[in-house]
């Protein structure tokens with residue numbers, strides 16, 4: 001049975017059309033042929049990237065081999081600090097100068113490692129670097145938001161197959177985050193605690209441990225979408241402790257193992273929503289959103305703001321747990 005679901009946080013609707021995914025070729029697949037022979041992110045090719053900003057290393061100096069995680073400026077940055085910050089508002093038309101930062105986190109020295117085959121220790125280093133870079137970037141008062149995301153696979157927008165994430169320091173708060181802030185300020189109780197409770201009742205939980213829970217959102221935009229929340233109110237991702245990073249890495253490892261088993265390592269997008277630096281808040285849970293790239297958004301979605309999802313969240317959880 002098809003039904004429209006209103007997203008509890010954002011002003012958008014999702015049309016659940018179970019069974020549509022069973023059409024032949026309904027899900028996108030890509031086979032990237034790549035041996036990493038010319039990859040600039042592989043260990044030993046440090047000179048192929050702009051000079052590094054940061055790293056976790058076992059040995060060697062900056063821009064030498066011996067690293068576990070390496071952070072470099074994006075070679076073609078979307079934003080730079082060369083521009084002076086400034087708003088322009090002319091009636092209907094507003095603009096902000098493209099002031100900001102754009103860093104690439106090379107998550108592993110190995111070309112063949114991905115979230116699908118990394119161990120918990122390797123995953124935890126990625127989160128530790130996210131935390132470290134966020135804390136450092138937050139010192140720049142002109143950056144209003146630090147946005148962490150990852151594209152894996154060409155159809156998900158990754159220009160390199162070597163596992164990496166990106167961090168953008170933005171001069172504004174992203175509209176989706178603003179929408180969440182508006183939504184929670186209208187509510188006395190914690191909306192995120194409520195979303196978690198409802199997911200438990202609806203049996204949309206994939207896995208949980210003492211600190212985190214992974215669930216399929218009520219109005220999942222895409223098939224097999226998973227959101228990871230801390231169980232307690234925690235507004236700021238960068239305040240995550242080492243113990244929590246270990247818990248989170250365990251959950252992430254399990255999610256990707258299940259994706260690998262059931263969906264054969266699909267392309268995906270991943271991002272973190274955390275509370276903006278200048279705002280104080282109790283009723284927020286930062287969250288990690290993982291969206292496998294199995295369907296493409298096209299004319300209907302772009303024009304209407306309504307998304308078609310062929311795999312309702314409860315079905316997704318049942319299949320991922322099988």
Ligand SMILES: [Zn+2]
Nearest residue numbers: 039042111162
């Ligand atoms: Zn590589």
Ligand SMILES: [Zn+2]
Nearest residue numbers: 190192193233
């Ligand atoms: Zn809460």
